[in-house]
Amino acid sequence: MKNSLTESFFGRIKGRNKRISPLGLVLMIIGLVFVIVSPMILTNYRLNLIITILRIAYLAQCWNLMSGYCGQFSFGHAAFFGVGAYTSSLLYTELGLTPWVGMIVGMITAGIIGAIIGVLSFMYNLKGDYFALVTLAFAEILRVIAKNSGWLKGAQGVSITFKKDISIMQFPTKAGFVYFALILLVLITAFLFILQKTKMGKYFIAIRENEDAARALGINTFKYKMIALVLSAMLTAIAGTFYAQYYLHIDPEIVFLSSVSVDAIIPCILGGVGTVFGPIIGACIIEPISELTNVYLSGLPGMNMVTYGLILVVVIIVLPNGVLGLADSIKDKLSTKRKAKESLTEE
């Protein structure tokens, strides 16, 4: 009984990009091949942009897992990002522990903080904007702690000396960072692709669409929301470690700032929230725009960000469901037209 009910409930949930369209597959392969050969054909300056796109796309996928699929809207991913960055960096500079291990410790620490946020918020059934504000408040608290604690190096932050040694996660060339970021992005994307086909992924979507109904059908919503949050927090910590190793300097006003959380959200909304490839498409759109405005509007301080903000505002208004949402609605229209034509010819 429960199963058939569940089936009919899930049947009604719109399954967006369950299958990859041929066009999407071609684009994906082209993108993948391009990134793989990019270190051989592009200058270091351009590779920097590639790394930023991959890094932001990865971060966005982390947000997507919890907020896009499971519907728990976070505005505080900076908390997990910062914890990841700080843990691996401090373990390296203070104790000499390689960031490869520090990264894992960072994941665990971020996971614990995520679990604390989750237990508190979900126990008291916080939703929507209220939940977003709690996550924001936690990120701000961590920022204040980092800024005021001597053992966390206070406001000046942590700097890592440049050594070009893979054993401490410092790749001798940019190519190393490109491939590392690419591997991370491919892994998380594959994970999301598989996830949405599993029972757990379907539970996530059910919770997003209608939590009360999901609970009524016997889904342990608390458990699955916790899984989504803790997993997302742990994966976000990796992005923090990556940032620290790539830029070699972190401080509270960089890694715990709400702009990090915004960086994680923007690509998802541009590309399509709760879709496998949306965040990647979003990152491919927003990062080049940001770079272009930086280059061409550098004469007037602030003008680049005005343009960036305006583009953001316009895109949110024009494409509320993101690029993939637009593609879906075009496809829907075409197929209904085709069906209408077919039914006419049959008669």
Next chain:
Amino acid sequence: MAISITQSLIDGLLMGGVYALAALGVSLIFGVMKITNFAHGALITVGMFIAYQVYTSFNINPYISLPITILIMFFIGFGIQKLTINPIISAPSHNQLLLTQGLSIVLENLLLVIFTANYKSVLLPGFDKALKVGSISVNKPKLIAFGLVVVASLGVYLLLQKTDVGHAISATSVQREGATLMGIKVPKINAIAFGIGVACAGVAGALLAPIQYISPTVGEGFQLKCFVIAVFGGLGNIWGAVVAGLIIGIVESLASLALGGSWSEMVIYLIFILVLLFKPTGLFGKKTR
């Protein structure tokens, strides 16, 4: 010790009044549109710069120019709502939140383009000497700001209680569909409510201009405080916001006396989390979820 506690109680109370007015805007906007306005901090800064510009170009002090500030800010808010928020009024809340965040980026950087990042201040001659009562000193601009905040809050209250527009705003915040059925033009009411909310931010900004330095990003620090106060007072509850503002002002002031300036932020955020968890409906909220 007793004197320094009294001193920070008074300072906190006066600043709390200004926070309360800014937060009242957040609360009103959320009450009517269910949108958390992440551009509120930037709009406070806009209010500061309007006061600064009017003062430097025409030598009119911010208290006299307040009506101009209110008018300009109302229309900025009205316009922003019509152009950007109204089209996505029924979109998911993360879209709305990100949109207001985008607006905040635009406003802050527009101020940066026009006024540069250099710190500015409004020094009013005759207002810089503190008022001495015994061994307690009261900062004059803070005292005037507090008085004007009381007037402005009463103004908003009367506007909501005694006018047709106010009734329509209250009706919309209680029941959107119902208000539509009763013939209220909800999109227009939304824009007016947003305008009033933004005007509150602007007045708070103008009153803060003589109290502290002005720079394009200075409003960010006030924004989260506004959220704390608006939630603490109960989103949509005007008097709740006022009471919560005074409480938060005093708590902040006492916390910075006890723990030092930078840790006092932490106390505010902790209160925020506790309120969100245990009483998200706020101080005077009827039911806890």
